[in-house]
Amino acid sequence: MHRIADRIEAEAVELAVLGVRDNGTEFNMALKAEPGSAAGTFRYYAEALDKVAGEVAPTQPDVLGLVHRTPVGVVGAIVPWNFPLMIGAWKLAPALAMGNSVVLKPAETASLTLLRLAQICVECGLPDGVFNVVTGSGAETGAALAMSMGVDVLTFTGSGGTGRKLLEASARSNLKRCYLELGGKSPNIVFGDAPDLQKAARVSAMGIFRNSGQVCVAGSRLLVEASVHDEFVALLKAEAEALRVGDPLDLGNQIGAVNSEEQLRRNLSFMDMARAEGGQVITGGARILAETGGSYMAPTIVTHVARDHALFQREVFGPVLSVTKFETEAEAVSLANATDFGLAAGVWTADLSRAHRMVAAIRAGVVHVNTYGGADNTVPLGGVGQSGNGHDKSLHALDKYVDLKTAWIQL
Structure with a gap:
């Protein structure tokens, strides 16, 4: 696993460019994130795997109780197009560390980096057949993987609709365990006592607009206390309009392309819905025509979004931010929890007690305080509600890829 990490680092630029050609992520971000x-x-789980041991149970004096962790067998992994190498590694590395084989299906529009990763693994000594990449459509290849009687665990990152189909396939096949990291509609909450509104605006802008909003934890719902609403929205609008959108291989651009024409059309359809429901598009909301062609959308901010609006409730997965005003902390919590999702959240406040109250009250797997994004492998990533179950990253991810076996030994 260390050799695999070394090779990934040695080929970092080439791998980043492969990914950019597939999904349009801006190069500077792709290099770091992919x-x-x-x-x-890979390094984290290479170091972690020999720190995970079995257990000795506190049993009767004449009995020895042991709890063994055994590999589940074959792990099926289905990963999305936004960060295929990063998310693929989140699933592959802990599964390999626990002694499993993996069959991975990348998204139809972003498979190049994972095909190269499979070659790297073989070149670094992983035995043939331990890691397999199978390309194809979700309807055909993904369904076959989900229905396979030879797959023991299925791990997936993607849409809620597909997640439901995978659960149904598990029920119809061998009742394989399914771990689903699904969508999000994450609230980013700015209180009037935020320590630095300019910084909050800058970080919040990138929290939704980086990678053209195609980030599962993107802070796509901005909730702003009424006392600073107008000031903060003005700051955020300036940040959004200063971002350079264009060719993702141009190092001067900060935002790259939308993954596909289909995704761009879906993003733009939300603009029609937002206007029909009374939302006000204060910047963006349209396609950017680039000399190189391609699918580009301007960073978009929509104000006057109520909790029953489509833009408040539904995941866009594009560079579209809804803004909703609140008056009290209790109202902020109510708005934050007013969707079916529960993946991530952000809170900006100088009040330490309030920060702890918000972390406890918000229904989400990750709550950022006075920042947004950037958590590393030491902490888990997972959601609640219709954002799914199970966790990627951290030592907790290893639990998905083992079975527990009890040995009860009479002495």
Whole structure:
């Protein structure tokens, strides 16, 4: 696993460019988030795997109770197109560390980096057949993987609709365990006592607009206390309009392309819904025509979004931020928890007690305080509600890829 990490680092630029050609992520971000993150993930689990031991149970004096952790067998992994190498490594590295074989299906529009990773693994000494990449459509290849009687655990990152189909396939096949990291509609909450509104605006802008909003934990719902609403929205608008959008291989651009024409059309359809429901598009909301062609969308901010609006409730997975005003802390909590999702959240406040109250009250797997994004392998990533179950990253991810076996030994 250390050799795999070394090779990923040695080929970082090439791997980043492969990914950019597939999914349009801006190069500077791709370099860090894809090969940079993947190499770190392999190193983390390479160091962790010999720290995970069995257990000795506190039993009767004449009995020895042992709890063994055994590999589940074959892990099926289905990963999305936004960060295929990073998310693929989140699933592959802990599964390998626990002694399993993996069959991985990348997204139809972003498979190049994972095909190269499979070659790297073989070149670094992983036995043939331990890690397999199988390309194809979700309807055909993904369904076959989900229905396979030879797959013992299925791990997936993607949409809620697909997650439901995978659960149904598990029920119809061998009742394989399914771990689902699904969508999000994450609230980013700015209180009037935020320590630095300019910094909060800058970080919040990248929290939704980086990678053209195609980030599962993106802070796509901005909740702003009424006392600073107008000031903060103005700061955020300036940040959004200053971002350079264009060719993801141009190092001067900060935002790259939307993954596909289909995704861009879906993003733009939300603009029609937002206007029909009374939302006000204060910046963006349209396609950017680039000389190189391609699918580009301007960073978009929509104000006057109520809790029953589509833009408040539904995941866009694009560079679209909804803004909703609140008056009290209790109202902020109510708005934050007013969707079916529960993946991530952000809170900006100088009040330490309030920060702890918000972390406890918000229904989400990750709550950022006075920042947004950037958590590393030491902490888990997972959601609650319709954002799924199970966790990637951290030592907790290893639990998905083992079975527990009790040995009860009469002495």
